[in-house]
Amino acid sequence: MSEPGLEYGYCQKYNKKIPLDENTVCVHPHEYCRFRPSCLIHELGKQNRLRQRQQKEKIGGTLYAIGVGPGDPRMITLQAIDRLRSLEMVFASKKEGVSESIAYTIAEKYLPASSQVQFLEFKATYDRDEFDAIWAENAKKVFEVLKTGQDCGYITLGDPSLYSTFSHLLRNLTKLSPGVRVEIIPGVTMVTAASNLLNVPLAIDGESLTLIPSAQIDEAQLRPLIRHSDNLVFMKIPSDAQMLIKNLEEEGLLHRAIWVQKCCLPDQRVMKELDKKTLEEDQERYLSMMIVKKEGMS
């Protein structure tokens, strides 16, 4: 028992002192308790649950994360198109120093003429705190719109669940508002678009497949991944890809690698039977990935 105005209440059933605040709930709300009718903790818990539900309901807008596929206009889903047609406000990320947002270019033609776009800038930094701070700011911008009750979209290349900035946005948005409503619309990934373009099955039978964010791992991490997987997909290839090239060559796999650049875009490029010299001379790495299949391909 406790008196109104006190900082703590006392659970008589479990003999516990419980802080009284906006998070207070009954110690065991689903169990029978003979003290319940007169228990302040239980009463406060009911009020807290009601307030949290009302807060959730107040967040009127839904955020739609829309995967727009790899860039070929025929590879966007009907669900994505339907949703884009309904949105008056969309967000898209834009890397610092890059003038275009390919994802927005794909989506633009489906949006109502009256719709607005806001680009969320980010910096490709390995400083985790700096990166989180950028996405915390971006999440605030999206939350400002959702708070008004307006639905909005977040457009992302490929699929929202694969190395997408959407994950950073969602993590921060959930911190701001745990009850935020989100719907995710899947897209064709770069990985499947490239493998199908090349007629290369990503994995068959008992084979394993490993996706490697090349720019974000070091040599010690890379070696075992290369050795122990049957199929490898290298994404996020850094401008200085020396370490990657060296390791593939040392493992006798470089000649098996297929390099795909700007897949599904008008200036798509495919390079096969790679060697070190060609890759060292050809420094064009923007929107590139590599597929290496150890078996089954000549």
Ligand SMILES: C[S@@+](CC[C@H](N)C(=O)[O-])C[C@H]1O[C@@H](n2cnc3c(N)ncnc32)[C@H](O)[C@@H]1O
């Ligand atoms: C941030 S990830 C985005 C992946 C995307 N969400 C998906 O579902 O495929 C970006 C990486 O995907 C690859 N990528 C993106 N667009 C590409 C393209 N058109 N051609 C080849 N690789 C591409 C590159 O490796 C790039 O570094």
Ligand code: SF4
């Ligand atoms: S209602 Fe809950 S908080 Fe109150 S005495 Fe019973 S178990 Fe404890």
